[in-house]
Amino acid sequence: MAAGNEQTEKKPQSNGLPPPPFELPYPDKPELITSNLLKLVELTPNERHKFLLKNLVRHMHEFINETSLTTEEWMTAIQFLTNVGQTCTPIRQEFILLSDTLGVSALVDALNNPPINGATESSVLGPFFTEDAPEVEIGESIASEGKGDYMYVEGRVLSIDGKPIPGATIETWETDGNGSYDTQYEVREKPDCRGRLRTGPDGKYGYRAVVPVSYPIPGDGPVGELLTAMGRHNMRPNHLHTMIEAPGYQKLTTALYPEGDQWLASDAVFGVKKSLVVGLKEVKDDAEAKKRGFPKGGAFKLLQHDLVLVPTSESQAARERFAAERAKNALA
Missing domain, CATH: 1.10.12 (Lyase 2-enoyl-coa Hydratase; Chain  A, domain 2)
Structure with missing residues (x-):
């Protein structure tokens, strides 16, 4: 064999652990x-x-x-999970999508973020979050021009005692007017319809965006095939993802869902909570649109919503109480 063409055989290696310190019967039953x-x-x-x-x-x-x-069903499941793994890429997480559509993500979220009176409820992260959202200032746009109908999002980030939280980091991402995230396009020149900003001294935030639209979750992979086999639709209602962090407060991952969407109650990933359904106000004022920075002016939608965070200690105490109540009910 010519030099440089040798193939090194990779043999499995023992992990060095001994047999168990107790006897086991042969597993013949x-x-x-x-x-x-x-x-x-x-x-x-x-x-x-x-x-x-x-x-x-x-x-x-x-x-x-x-x-x-059956053996055939077992092998089908193995192949399905193999396909799920092979479908994953650095910007597509088919396993999260599987978790979402089976209600696992929503259930884990609900158990780890029990509702606290006055606080904004959480929602699922979804498979389209990325780490490369650009920094934007208050009033700037997270979307390129022409990506959809104009929308302005504003409100305050507050503590549950009503005090404003200055300097809170808000990360937000959404679909464009075609119902697609930037990561779903074959060519992604830069992050779009996503951004990261910070609240002002008064806890206020505001940014330009586009009106999100309902969309089908990816149906070209194994999760899409599973939904079809189950006779389930693969639609998500229109929504705006938001993640908020501030020192001393529990990180909040949530989403806001404009009212009136036909897919709200049957969201394919079980992400909608009633308190997260919001109204959009239509503003037909050309001067106001241009004042808010929309280049073409005209009408725009206004989403006004305060986001309320919970101190870390109170959030942990709420989780412990919730877990104790569930354990007690399980024994009853």
């Missing part, structure tokens, strides 16, 4: 497979990991037993 694995899970040093793995194994094995899962 279905129930022994489960019991043996649960015994091995007890070796997990991290208590939280052990707890999660025990419940995962128990519920997964119960599912297989209850459904009498």
Whole structure:
């Protein structure tokens, strides 16, 4: 073989751990497979990991037993998850999309962000968040000209006691007027319809955007095929994603959903909460439009909404109370 053409064989390596310090029966019965694995899970040093793995194994094995899962169905599931992984790219997260459409994302969000009186409720992150949103000043636009109908978004970021929060970071992203995120275009020259700004000394924020439109989540991958097989639509109502951070406060990931959209209640990713449905005011004032920075003037939509954050300590206490109540109800 010519020099430089040698292929190095990559053999799997032992992780160096010894056999378990207890005897296990041969797993020649279905129930022994489960019991043996649960015994091995007890070796997990991290208590939280052990707890999660025990419940995962128990519920997964119960599912297989209850459904009498066939070998063909098992292989179909393996291939499906393989396809989900292969569909992921640096700017497309098919696993998050799968989690969203199965209600997992919304459920995790709901359990970790229980409602607190007076605070803005959370919503799902979605698969189209990116880390490269450009910095914009108050009053500037997050969208290039021609990306859709004009919309101005304004309000305040407040604490639950009504005090303004200056310097809070607001990250926002949305679809354009075609119902597409910038990451869905074959050529993405720069981030668009997304931006990052900070509240002023009075907690106020404001920026130019476009009116978002309802859109189908990607249907060209395995998640889209799953929804079709289930007889479910793949539509999301129009919405504006918002993420707010401020020192001493719980990070808030949420979205605002303009009222009147036909897909609100049956959102494909279960992201809509009633308190997040907002009204859009139509402003037909050319001078006002130009004053707010819209180059062509004319009519625009106005979205006015205050965003209310919870101090970190209060948020943690609320999660603990919520978890305790759920545990108590589970034992009842």
